[in-house]
Amino acid sequence: MLQIELNMYQAVAVAALVLLLGRFLVSKIPFLTKYCIPEPVVGGVVYAVVHLILRSAGILEISFDNTLQSFFMTVFFCSVGYTACFRLLKKGGVQVLLFLLVSIIMVALQNGLGAVLAGAFHLDPRLGLAVGSIPMVGGHGTAGAFGPVLEEAGVAGANAVAIASATFGLVAGCMIGGPLAYRRIHSLNLKSTETATGSDEVTVDKNEVTGAIDSRRFLDSALYLAIAIGAGTIVSLFLNKLMTFPSYIGAMVVAAIIRNIVDATHKDMPMEEISTIGSFSLSLFLGLAMMGLKLWQLAELALPMIVMLAAQTVLMAIFAYFVVFNLLGKNYDAAVMTSGFCGFGMGATPNAMANMQAITAKYGPAPTAYFVVPLVGSLFIDFFNALIITTFMNFL
Numbered sequence: 001m002l003q004i005e006l007n008m009y010q011a012v013a014v015a016a017l018v019l020l021l022g023r024f025l026v027s028k029i030p031f032l033t034k035y036c037i038p039e040p041v042v043g044g045v046v047y048a049v050v051h052l053i054l055r056s057a058g059i060l061e062i063s064f065d066n067t068l069q070s071f072f073m074t075v076f077f078c079s080v081g082y083t084a085c086f087r088l089l090k091k092g093g094v095q096v097l098l099f100l101l102v103s104i105i106m107v108a109l110q111n112g113l114g115a116v117l118a119g120a121f122h123l124d125p126r127l128g129l130a131v132g133s134i135p136m137v138g139g140h141g142t143a144g145a146f147g148p149v150l151e152e153a154g155v156a157g158a159n160a161v162a163i164a165s166a167t168f169g170l171v172a173g174c175m176i177g178g179p180l181a182y183r184r185i186h187s188l189n190l191k192s193t194e195t196a197t198g199s200d201e202v203t204v205d206k207n208e209v210t211g212a213i214d215s216r217r218f219l220d221s222a223l224y225l226a227i228a229i230g231a232g233t234i235v236s237l238f239l240n241k242l243m244t245f246p247s248y249i250g251a252m253v254v255a256a257i258i259r260n261i262v263d264a265t266h267k268d269m270p271m272e273e274i275s276t277i278g279s280f281s282l283s284l285f286l287g288l289a290m291m292g293l294k295l296w297q298l299a300e301l302a303l304p305m306i307v308m309l310a311a312q313t314v315l316m317a318i319f320a321y322f323v324v325f326n327l328l329g330k331n332y333d334a335a336v337m338t339s340g341f342c343g344f345g346m347g348a349t350p351n352a353m354a355n356m357q358a359i360t361a362k363y364g365p366a367p368t369a370y371f372v373v374p375l376v377g378s379l380f381i382d383f384f385n386a387l388i389i390t391t392f393m394n395f396l
Contacts, residue, residue, distance in 0.1 A: 001055070001058045001059060001060065001061055002059065002060045002061075003060075003061050003062075003063070004060065004061070004062045004063070005062075005063045005064065005065075006062065006063070006064035006065065007064075007065050008064075008065040008066075008067045008068045010064070011064035011065055011066065011068065011069075011288060011291070012068055012284060012288070014047075014064070014291065015284050015287030015288045015291060016284070016287070017043075018040065018043040018044055018046075018047050018287045018290065018291060019039060019040055019043055019283055019284070019287045020043070021042075021043040021046060021047075022038075022039035022040055022041070022042040022043025022044065022046075022287075023039045023043070025042050025043065025046070026039050026042055034182065037174065037175065037178050037358065038174055038178075038286065038354040038355065038357070038358045039283070039358075040283055040286035040287045040289075040290055040354065041171065041174040041175070041286065041290060041354065043287065043290070044286065044287060044289070044290020044291060044293065045171060045290065045293075047290065047291055048290060048291070048293040048294075048295050049295065051295070052295040052296055055296060056296065064288075064291065064292075066288060066292060068284075068288065069285055069288040069289060069292075070247065072281040072282070072284045072285035072288070073247075073248055073281075073285045073350060074229055074232075074247065074248040074251055075225060075229065075277065075278065075281035076248075076278045076279075076281040076282040076285060076350070076353070077248040077249075077251060077252050077349075077374065078225050078228050078229050078232065078248065078251035078252060078254075078255045078278075079225065079255070079274050079275060079277060079278025079279075079281070080252060080255075080278065080353070080370065080374045081228065081251060081252035081253065081254070081255025081256045081259070082224065082225075082228070082255045082256070082258070082259045082269070082271065082274050083259070083271070083275075083367070083370055083371060084252075084255070084256035084259060084260075084371060084375070095328060095329075095333075095337075095368060095372045096371075096372050096375055096376060098327055098328055099324075099328065099337065099341075099372050099373065099376045100376050100380050100381070100384075102319075102323060102324050102327060102328075102341070103137070103341070103345070103376055103377075103380075103381045103384075104381075104384050104388070105319075105323075106133075106137065106316070106319060106341075106345055107133040107137050107381070107384065107385050107388045107389075108133075108388055109315060109319065110132040110133040110136050110137065110312060110315065111128070111129055111132035111133050111388065111389065111392045112132075113128070113132065113308075113311060113312065113315055114127075114128030114129055114130070114131045114132035114308055114312070115128035115129065115132070115392065115396055116128070117304070117307065117308045117311060118131075118304070118308065121304035121307075123304060124154075124155050124156075125396045126150055126153065126155045126158070126392075126393060126396045127150075127155050127157070127158055127161065128308065129146075129150065129158075129389060129392055129393065129396075130143075130146075130147065130150060130155070130158045130159075130161040130162040130165060131161060131162075131165045131305060131308045131309055131312060132312070132389075132392075133385050133388065133389060134146045134147070134162050134165075134389055135162045135163070135165035135166035135168075135169055136165070136166075136169050136312060136316075136345060136346050136347075137344070137345055137346075137381060137385050138166075138382070138385055138389075139166055139169070139170070139347060139348035140163065140166045140167075140170075140348070142166075142382070142385065142386075142389075143159075143162035143163050143165065143166040144159075144162075144163065146162065146389060147159030147160075147161075147162035147163060149393075150162070150393070153393065161305060164305070165305070165309060166347075167293055167294060167295070168309050169309075169312075169346035169347045170289070170290075170293065170346075170347040170348065170351060171293070171347075172309075172313050172316075172346050172347075173316075173342050173343045173344070173345065173346030173347035173351045173352075173355070174342075174343060174347065174351050174354060174355060176313065176316065176317050176320075176342050176346075177320075177338070177339035177340070177341075177342035177343050177351075177352075177355035178339055178355060178358055178359065180317060180320055180321050180338055180339060180342060181335045181336060181338055181339035181355075181359050182359075183321075184321070184325055184334075184335040184338065185332065185335050185359075185363060188330070190331060190332040190335055190363075191332055191363075191364070192332050192360075192363055192364025192365055192366060193331075193332065193333075217270040217272075217273050218270070218273045218276075218277075220270050220273070221270040221273035221274040221276075221277055222277065224255075224258065224269070224270070224274060225255075225274065225277060227254075227258070228251050228254040228255040228258055229251045229254075231250075231251075231254045232248075232249075232250030232251030232252070232253065232254045232255075233250055233251075234250065235249075235250035235253050235254055236249060236250030236251075237250075239253075252374075279357065282350060282353060282354065282357065285350060286350060286351075286354055289350070312346070313346070316342055316345055316346055317342070320338050320341050320342050320345070321338065324337065324338050324341045325338045332363070332364075332366060333366045333368045333369045335359070336356050336359050336360060336366035336369040337356075337366075337368075337369045337372060337373055339352075339355040339356055339358075339359050340352035340353070340355055340356045340369060340373035340377075341373070342355065343355040343356075344373065344377040344381075348377075349373070349374055349377035352373050352374070352377055353370075353373070353374060356369055356370065356373065
């Protein structure tokens with residue numbers, strides 16, 4: 001079988017083609033447009049399926065250098081950090097606590113469901129954790145960390161199951177988020193308050209929308225991002241002495257500090273340009289992430305694993321649609337956060353942002369959602385997830 005290894009430049013070029021393919025398919029297939037399925041996911045799934053067929057036929061296997069995948073992820077979350085002004089914190093404070101609460105409840109439900117179903121199939125109940133919050137809320141990172149721990153505890157095959165489940169969740173979280181939000185938005189005729197005249201909601205200030213992008217402001221935005229990312233590496237070193245955080249947290253923290261200093265001095269910040277670079281980086285990150293999907297890992301899952309993953313998907317859809325949306329206010333922002341909840345509750349925070357980006361691109365801004373979801377998904381939930389997973393492991 002021919003094996004091709006792409007360097008990081010070639011990998012980005014292929015990711016760009018994957019994005020263009022996704023854009024083309026979304027524009028031509030009404031179902032994808034109607035339910036706001038993210039373009040990188042559409043193109044990435046096609047790539048992954050073709051790769052699976054070629055590999056299964058013994059023709060071709062492709063691997064690539066994913067160095068720039070982490071880079072684009074960091075750039076995107078740094079751009080999110082620049083949206084964290086005190087005005088949004090004041091407005092979204094209660095929402096942060098509520099979103100964290102429903103996330104913690106979901107972690108417990110995912111692990112409980114996984115353990116019960118594993119027992120029903122006469123498997124080690126701890127194997128259910130490998131299709132629970134370890135790969136779902138935790139994603140590939142937590143799966144890679146806790147899978148070997150479960151195997152050391154005597155749970156055979158836990159690592160492979162966790163990684164494969166995280167792969168499934170990456171796709172499923174994006175596939176269900178858009179349709180759920182679409183149904184809520186249309187059934188209740190929800191509107192973005194950011195475009196409503198006379199709304200008493202917080203509106204975007206002059207720094208949020210600057211109109212046409214010009215070259216000087218674009219350069220300024222790149223400099224803002226570069227400074228925050230560089231300084232963020234130092235902040236991350238100190239934070240990781242307390243506990244393990246995602247690599248991009250330092251950049252987000254520094255970006256938020258810079259944003260609020262600039263706001264306090266009433267200076268102009270090129271938010272439109274920062275957002276543009278962030279969106280570009282998110283798209284390429286997801287393109288590379290989807291290229292890395294190894295669907296043959298899912299094909300190798302036994303029937304019990306497939307049943308458990310399907311049950312996790314149904315649980316997420318029901319909980320997000322009926323609990324998350326209602327608890328967060330039954331408004332447009334709640335609908336957007338519902339789609340984000342599906343994204344990071346079954347995949348990772350970038351999936352949540354991709355879901356919300358697809359919704360807001362069609363129906364309008366949701367600044368509270370853009371503040372609440374990445375804050376909970378990147379800062380808080382990993383800590384609580386680890387505690388709950390450890391508790392379940394000891395209990396089971």
